[in-house]
Amino acid sequence: MKRFSSIILSVLFLFSLILPPMTARAASASLYLSPSSGTYVVGARFSVTVRVNTNGAAINAAQGGISFDKDVLKVVGISTGGSVFNLWTTQPTFNNGGGTISFAGGVPHPGYTGSGGTICTITFQSLKAGAGGVRFNSGYVLANDGKGTNILSSMGSGNYTISPKVEAPKETPAPRPKQDGQNIPKKEEKPVERATYNEPKVSSKTHPDENKWFSGKKAEFSWELPDGVEGVSLAFDNNETANPGPLSDGLYDSKEYPIEKDGHWFFHIKFQDDKGRWGTITDFRVNSDNTPPEAFEIQVEQVENDWPILKFETMDELAGIDRYEIVIDDLQAEPMVLTSDKSTFKVENEELGEHTAIVRAYDRANNVTSATVSFKVETIAAPEIKDYTAEISPGDKFFISGTALPDVSVEVYTEKEGGEFTTHRVEVDKDGNWFLVVDEKLADGRYTAWAKAINANGLHSQDSPRVSFLVSAPIFAQIGSFVINYFTVLVSLLFMVVLIAILVVYLAVFIRKKLKKETLEIEQVLEKNLSNTKKLIEMEINSTKMTKASKDGLKKEIDRKIDDAKEGILKEVKDVEKILK
Secondary structure, X not given: OHHHHHHHHHHHHHHHHOOOOOOOOOOOEEEEEEOOEEEEEOOXXXXXXXXXXXXXXXXXXXXXXXXXXXXXXEEEEEEOOOOOOOEEOOOOEEEOOOOEEEEEEEOOOOOEOOOOEEEEEEEEEEOOOEEEEEEEEEEEEEEOOOXXXXXXXXXXXXXXXXXXXXXXXXXXXXXXXXXOOOOOOOOOOOOOOOOOOOOOOEEOOOOOOOOOEEOOOEEEEEEOOOOOEEEEEEEEEOOOOOOOOOOOOOOOOEEEEEOOOOEEEEEEEEEEEOOOOEOOOEXXXXXXXXXXXXXXXXXXEOOOOOOOEEEOOOOOOOOOEEEEEEEEOOOOOOOEEEEOOOOEEEOOOOOOEEEEEEEEEEEOOOOEEEEEEEEEEOOEOOOEEEEEOOEEOOOOOEEEEEEOOOOOEEEEEEEEOOOOEEEEEEEOOOOOEEEEEEOOOOOOEEEEEXXXXXXXXXXXXXXXXXXXXXXXXXXXXXXXXXXXXXXXXXXXXXXXXXXXXXXXXXXXXHHHHXXXXXXXXXXXXXXXXXXXXXXXXXXXXXXXXXXXXXXHHHHHHHHHHHHHHHHHHHHHHHHHHXXXX
């Protein structure tokens, strides 16, 4: 709490630093209790308001620690209704065992300025006769001066005298006002046959229904002015049948009044016509309640093997309790609503462990008082796994059994390595035994199994210890599968080798025939081309101016060269033909 208080005060301090600096001046503030004294009997409840006097300075945060005589007094609740602060670390808290109260809160810029600002209201109950002291132990009041200056100069205290309870003569008790709002007497309708003259028709946007309660510090009324009205006489008081008087208050069609205290108020109005005659008086009732319901505590009833039960109840003397709203853990969640006649609530469908419940009591004027309590959802005993099949073959059924609380349900979970997840539910007999046979075929692999118990109220246990089992084929089947698999691979390889060999032979024969044909064609082309070449050369030689002897010698030399080339080429072709045979 101290840590959170420091955090919010630091935040407010930093917030004040970014605001435009206020005019620097000397200031002092005080924290005090109102009332600071009083006399009460043993067993009585009374309220003490924690207030702040800023002495004219603007403040934006305050923190305080209060101690009280725990042997004489105890705190039954703290309300923040009407507080000048709207930022809190938590709601103000108390510890009756240690006799302490603490608070820390604030308000954004421009802060609060005043001599009697309410911080919170503490409701005490007297325990025994004696002097009950209440005093401040520590406190801070931070100015909204751009520096977060602590301007606290004094802290008050309270002394309350608790006297023995004296039994009064017994009397027949008067009927207690109902809490359902019926303590507002229904307004009697004026008889239809009664003669009326120029009667105002009044409405109110702040208090639209005369038979309901509303909160607020002012009442607004409006009416229509008929033709011929020259004056209006008005009054606002606690007298149901008052006459607003024979003098006109002016001529207007609306009026606003401050509401000085809670209770029934009445607005009276009548019209004066242009002949000076006053019409029928209209009385409009206002039911005002700005006081929140009495502070209360929440009791937690822990029931074995069942959900916790929250018990609470409070009163509202004027408007009566309208409803209770309950929130578990999440303040943003939609609240559960109970009517005013229901003051117990059974917690259900919450996670195991610690939780916080907030109960808000609303009166029929929509004032609210809150209380907070922590509670724990207890777990039931976890089931035990006694027997299971540690190894099975694919297609076999998995068996698991164990013990648990009688007449609960057990959920059995199986999970395969890799993520496959299944759930089965079985019932536990009256002797606390359970068993399960999983009919589904399980694939090969390593599995984990565990169990969780759930009773008829929906409470569940922690998970049981986990066990492991294996799904695999028999050893002979595994060996046979190994042999078959490898034989299949070997046959496949041999088939591929034979196929490749056949392809190679086929390609060789095909290429050989092709080459043989080509060599024959080469011989023919060579013979033809060389013969043609000779003829062309002879023609060229004959066309020259050489002597006949020179021409014949040149022809012989060229023929010899061509014959040598032909012989060499044909020899190589013949060698190729020999290879292809």
